[in-house]
Amino acid sequence: MNILMALSQLEVTGAEVYATTVGDELNRRGHQVFYVSDTLTKPHQGEYFKLRFNKRSIPRRFWHVGYLIYLIKKHRIQLVHAHSRASSWSCHVACKLTGTPMITSVHGRQPVHASRKKFHALGDRALAVCEAVRDQLISSLGVAPELIAIGRNGIDTEQYRPVPVPNNDQPVISIIGRLTGPKGDLCYRLLDECLDLEKYRVQIASGSQIPERFERFKDQANFLGYVQDVPALMATSDLVIGAGRVAMESILMERPVFAVGEAQAPGLVTADNLDATMASNFGDIGPKDLDIDFAALPARIAAALNIDYDATALAARVRASYDLTAVADQLEQHYQSVYVHRLRREVPIIMYHRFIRDDSEKGVHGTYMHVNMLEKHFKLLKRLGFETLTFADLAERGMASRLESGKKYIIITVDDGYKDNYELLFPLLKKYGFKSVIYMVTGEQFNRWDVESPDNPEKRVELMSPAQIREMADSGLVEFGGHTLTHPHLNTLDKDAQHHEMAENKAQLEQLLDQKLSSFAYPFGSHNQDSKELAQELGYPFAVATNSGPLAMHEDPYQIRRIAIFPRTDVFGLWRKIRGSYVFRKTKA
Known part of the structure; x- marks a missing residue:
């Protein structure tokens, strides 16, 4: 983005x-x-x-x-x-x-x-x-x-690693922050009322020009100006005074932090007060603009220099809360949600099943598409400038990559793994340079789940052979995903039975292809919470449903919504479905 x-x-x-x-x-x-x-x-x-x-x-x-x-x-x-x-x-x-x-x-x-x-x-x-x-x-x-x-x-936690306790001849206290505005007022009062400048060696790091009122402290405190290497400064300190990022970074280096900010003075940060201190951004924000007992601070600062606590455990908790990777992950989630919902536009994920050459191959169920119409679909996608993604692409590049500026992406999915996918779909993928995701049933040789349906039996259609599956995967144009052994309604099975269907299917495909699978499709779109948990436990980054799930795909990677393509979906019908806003308009209606 x-x-x-x-x-x-x-x-x-x-x-x-x-x-x-x-x-x-x-x-x-x-x-x-x-x-x-x-x-x-x-x-x-x-x-x-x-x-x-x-x-x-x-x-x-x-x-x-x-x-x-x-x-x-x-x-x-x-x-x-x-x-x-x-x-x-x-x-x-x-x-x-x-x-x-x-x-x-x-x-x-x-x-x-x-x-x-x-x-x-x-x-x-x-x-x-x-x-x-x-x-x-x-x-x-x-x-x-x-x-x-x-x-x-x-915070890039790798920049802030634990350091040995400095061997200073007298306690070194570092104040890090601005000398203007409320933080400047705070620093002035600390120097004027709270810190014994003869007892402590006080150093102030700030990018601000030194205001005139601070001139009186220049002989007793060391004004460092802007410091590029803040970790090195913290490493020399017996106590760091600051709020916000200053406090977090110092804790990561396992140097004692006396949190005092524009609103509060939580004091020495320990495991006992960490949650409350984080809630105020280490003293910077409170219910009032300033709520500090400055008269009590000298004794509290002196005590902070002599209190023992588990600095390693404290640093681990801060690292977990402020780690840059986790924070950036969350930020990407917010970016995607705001972008998709504000513009009401999502990358379309379309769903086919099988393909036919003539009317004699039509089925009872509306899950087929004539190959001539499929080619018209592909011509439209090419004319409109679409590029195809797979879930393996998203697993490698990140879900947010689908929103790359200047790109029009689409994900083509095909369920069950019929022989006609090899015979009819595969040549068109090669002709148009498109990629697709095929969800493969591995415990059957034909569509037994439909043929033996007591209410609406379907004609028999063969599934692909292992050799055909390998050839398509080796082309780089087809990602194969899991689709169970026998294509059951997963939500009718207990968790153990679901696990067997999903785990065995995944193991068989990964052994055949010699690569990890990136996505799973729930047969019939039927699933429950057990199904989603199993998909995650089995190591799938993504799982797709049919017409259920959030409108923005990243908001639940284990219930990704797809758009069904039916026999009567002509070129105009496909254009309506791939505009990006289709699922928003459909669910609103």
């Missing part, structure tokens, strides 16, 4: 570190990330465009909106991700005018006033960095709870 990260800042902030960290991870996954902001200090991949969001006059805001529209159109931006109030306001308007999906990460407590309540400007979804932000958005601004999710800061 093409993603625009929008920030408004004049110096390094936690929001910038978050945006560039997850942005680099998204780039690594194949997305294309762009940035727009007043400044951008952190190293990053992707183009950066300067836009002075902090100039907030009415003419300036019109200019911001116009420039954003230009960027969205020029770079085919598919989703805008804003990270501040100033940028989100302009992005919200630009996205409304262009129909572009938008997400806002809310990194701090929001001002409460009438205009903010009426015009949240958060886009399609808000990602609150902690529970305190989420609660304030709901209680103070009236944002609907269903529009908010928790979106933790993502």
Whole structure:
């Protein structure tokens, strides 16, 4: 996807570190990330465009909106991700005018006033960095709870490894953060009221210019300016004072952290208070703007330098909550949901069964397609510029890759594995350069499940031979998926019987093909929770149903919805079904 990260800042902030960290991870996954902001200090991949969001006059805001529209159109931006109030306001308007999906990460407590309540400007979804932000958005601004999710800061945990305890001749306390705004006020009070600058060696790392009021501390504290290698600074510290990312990163290095932020002072972070401390983003957000007993802090800081606790266990819990890979996974989920539901467009997954040459091969059930019509379908797909995906492609490249900018993807699936798939489908796949997924029954030689149906028996149709299956798989045009041994209604079987049907089928196909299977199809589309759990336990990344499941395929990879193709589905009918919005219109109707 093409993603625009929008920030408004004049110096390094936690929001910038978050945006560039997850942005680099998204780039690594194949997305294309762009940035727009007043400044951008952190190293990053992707183009950066300067836009002075902090100039907030009415003419300036019109200019911001116009420039954003230009960027969205020029770079085919598919989703805008804003990270501040100033940028989100302009992005919200630009996205409304262009129909572009938008997400806002809310990194701090929001001002409460009438205009903010009426015009949240958060886009399609808000990602609150902690529970305190989420609660304030709901209680103070009236944002609907269903529009908010928790979106933790993502940390590249490999950059922050445990370090030995430093051998300092006197305790070294590092304060990391801005010297302007509320954080600057906090730092000033810590230096003025809470820290014995003769007893401790205090060092302050900040990208801010040193304000005049801090001049009085220069002889007693070390103002380091902007520090590129923050982990090295933390490694020399006996205690780190900070909030948000500063606290998380220090914990990962197993250095003691005294959490104090713009709202609260949770104090030394231990296993006992970690959950509550995370909920406030390590002190940065609370029910009030400032709720700190500064008179009590000197004793609490002194005690923090002497308390023993299990730093390794604490670091493991923080790593699990803020690991960059997990956070990026969640972010991709939000991006896909917002994109698909906002545009009401999903990659079509069409479902065939068998193919015939003439009317004599027609069946009782409507699961056949004349090969001449199949070729017309393929001609239409080629004319419309569709490219085919398989579930093996999605397993390798990630589910979000289906939304790649400038691409029109479709997934062609074929159930049961009839001999005519080899004889009629396979030549057309080669002719048009298309790929398909065939779900293969392995415990039968013909369609016994239909032939022996007491209510509506079908004519006998042969399944493919092992040699035919291998030849199709070796071509690179066909992915084979599991479809049970005997094609039963899985929801009528107990879990052990389902396991036998699914596991044996998978083992037989993987032995035949000498490769892992990527997807499974529930016969008749019939399944229950046991079926879905078994598909996952057996190692399938995906499982497909028929006409059930979420409208966005990534929202339940074990109940992916498909679009059935019937004998009467002509070229116009296929065009209607592959437009991307078909399942949205169908379910609404």
